Amino acid sequence: MSHGVPDADADPFRERSGPAFSVRKQLLGGDFRFDSASAALLQVVEAAYAGLPPHRLPVAAPEFRIELRLLPRQALPRRTEPPPVRMQSGAGLICGVMDASNYVVLAPAQRQALVVASEDMLDQPYHLRYELVEFAVFTLATRELGLVPLHGACMGRQGRGVLLLGASGAGKSTLALHSLLHGLDFLAEDAVFVQPESLLATGVANYLHVQADALRHVDDRTARDWLERSPRIRRRSGVEKFEADLRQSPGQLAATPLALAGAVFVSAEAADDADALLSPLRTGDVAARLRTDQPYASTQPGWDRFEQQLIRRGVHELRRGRHPRDAVAALHALLAGSH
Incomplete structure (x- = not known):
């Protein structure tokens, strides 16, 4: 100096x-x-x-x-x-x-x-x-x-994925957890990024955030131990959650981006028929519901093309069943093309 x-x-x-x-x-x-x-x-x-x-x-x-x-x-x-x-x-x-x-x-x-x-x-x-x-x-x-940034989760299998959308508290994270534990590939829990032309979705599958009450339906001892030894964080909303490292989970992370087969709005309401949790949304209602659910993404370049493509694939509402694995079975069927 x-x-x-x-x-x-x-x-x-x-x-x-x-x-x-x-x-x-x-x-x-x-x-x-x-x-x-x-x-x-x-x-x-x-x-x-x-x-x-x-x-x-x-x-x-x-x-x-x-x-x-x-x-x-x-x-x-x-x-x-x-x-x-x-x-x-x-x-x-x-x-x-x-x-x-x-x-x-x-x-x-x-x-x-x-x-x-x-x-x-x-x-x-x-x-x-x-x-x-x-x-x-x-x-x-x-x-x-040029990705469309979505607030939501995404799970899949064999290269196909389904978006999980819906209001905070509807149960997206709990459904993502049980999807992971019942054979679906985990792409993202809170932020999903989609190429509007191809509908390829990518994300960062590093952590899963679930409240303690999500453990009451986790029967597998290995999965419970993984969650219970995870540190706890407090969201700015004041809600306390486990922050579980997905790279140490007993499930599978999506090895590649997933081609979206459709989307579901996760509802906190119980289904009238426990054997029919999925119901398709009317095509005329989907665009408005998507834009209400994604106020930031819907203003971004590429949104119109993404919205058109997703509506063609199909958008459903998913209500709660007797057990979270019932909702996972509905996602399996949707990804297989039979629902």
Whole structure:
């Protein structure tokens, strides 16, 4: 350091403090490179994406670069959770900001993002992973690959998949859990990304979030042990859930993107006939229901084509049976083409 000039004065924007470590992951049809001078932040990346099936789409995989930067611990009162992310955009950039030391800046046109986190966020791995790192991954992939980003789950078999849609609390995660335990391939629990032309769906099958009451229908000892030893997280809604690592589950993850055979709206209501849980929605009602269920996705490029394609495949309502495995049997039948 010449003339005794502090680093902060010589390089105020930290442009010359390059990352020391790098890892690559194949995610959502893209080739992601994560760079950081912090081994701890790259460990968060490994916890999120190590061991996942490398999904590829029938297009050349673009390369994305995400730099992760660690700032010193904040001298603030300890919070039970970090402040919520506030979104902003402009000048070709997209931002998600928790506070002055925890934020994401994305440049989609350059396929790049900067994730900045303070050391105390390492004590909040759930929020760091989902609200900062995955925010960057999901947004970059969606914009560059033209994917439709859906809030929902997706299960499948033999290369075919079915979307699970519906309001929070309807039972999507519980149905996804039992689908996993009864032979269906797990693609995603909370975020599904669909190519509108091909209806190929991809996702990140790293964690499953279920409430403790979902265990009452889990009879398999191995599956119960897997869930019960999982850490618990608290959603911003206040709901506490198990965060079960799907890579350690007794089930099967979808090895490739799944071609959607249709979608179901999961209902919390019990079926009138316990042997007929699935009922097709009227074609004229489907578009409005899809748009109400997916307010963000329905404003994105590619939505109209996705909606047309999905309606052709078929959209159903799935009501509750006597046991979650009854709903899983209905999904099996739908995927087999007989319902």
